[in-house]
Amino acid sequence: MRLTDHVTLVASGAAGFDLTDPLDCHVYLVRGGRHSALVDAGAGRSTQDILRAVRAAGAEPGYLLLTHGHADHAGGAAALAEGLPGLRVLAGDAAVPWIATGDERGLSVDRGKAAGVYPDSYTLPPCPRVEAIGDGAEVDLGGGVVLRAVATPGHADGHLCYHLRTPHHRALFSGDCVFTGGRVSLQNLHDCRVPDYAASLTLLATLDVDALFPGHHEVSLARAGRHLAAARDTVARGLLPRSTT
Numbered sequence: 462m463r464l465t466d467h468v469t470l471v472a473s474g475a476a477g478f479d480l481t482d483p484l485d486c487h488v489y490l491v492r493g494g495r496h497s498a499l500v501d502a503g504a505g506r507s508t509q510d511i512l513r514a515v516r517a518a519g520a521e522p523g524y525l526l527l528t529h530g531h532a533d534h535a536g537g538a539a540a541l542a543e544g545l546p547g548l549r550v551l552a553g554d555a556a557v558p559w560i561a562t563g564d565e566r567g568l569s570v571d572r573g574k575a576a577g578v579y580p581d582s583y584t585l586p587p588c589p590r591v592e593a594i595g596d597g598a599e600v601d602l603g604g605g606v607v608l609r610a611v612a613t614p615g616h617a618d619g620h621l622c623y624h625l626r627t628p629h630h631r632a633l634f635s636g637d638c639v640f641t642g643g644r645v646s647l648q649n650l651h652d653c654r655v656p657d658y659a660a661s662l663t664l665l666a667t668l669d670v671d672a673l674f675p676g677h678h679e680v681s682l683a684r685a686g687r688h689l690a691a692a693r694d695t696v697a698r699g700l701l702p703r704s705t706t
């Protein structure tokens with residue numbers, strides 16, 4: 462599903478548009494003048510569908526930029542790395558050892574199974590190829606299309622958003638940090654941290670964005686700063702925005 466001149470949605474699950482496996486987050490393909498990148502990987506049960514969609518778009522992604530390690534976002538990283546041999550898999554520092562080893566406790570897959578979100582048969586394949594990408598690091602896709610990592614802890618340790626700038630457009634890939642309407646994802650998990658979350662939301666509202674591409678639910682193609690401002694304004698009053706899954 463083509464969203465803008467540079468962004469195509471290649472996977473999306475039940476908390477989205479039902480393009481692929483129900484467990485999948487939104488997976489985005491970002492195309493520049495020379496290179497392309499995937500943002501997030503889905504849960505790992507739709508990898509062949511993602512590869513087909515990527516090839517249909519004429520792309521050979523050189524980067525997989527993970528927003529965080531939860532299984533609906535990073536479970537497909539190992540299989541995508543296998544299907545795309547040159548792929549560099551990048552994630553926030555704190556999540557790298559968990560993703561590299563498939564640590565189901567670090568990434569709270571154990572809690573997801575106990576809650577019935579993931580079936581007992583689900584396993585998170587380790588992705589030893591993952592590398593850390595630091596706050597502020599940029600991935601230049603050519604033609605003035607650049608993605609920049611923005612450290613946004615709170616939903617999970619090591620969470621990153623990615624700010625996209627193209628010659629005529631700005632967008633934010635926000636993972637599970639912030640959704641349309643300024644909603645957030647607070648979960649009863651070991652590394653969900655409210656003060657960090659509030660600081661991340663305050664930071665994101667300073668960014669220049671036209672579009673918001675979150676990890677689930679609706680996308681916003683224009684005037685997306687209003688969603689970021691709504692979250693910031695709520696935490697500025699000492700409250701928490703409405704939480705979603």
Ligand SMILES: [Zn+2]
Nearest residue numbers: 529531617637
């Ligand atoms: Zn998450």
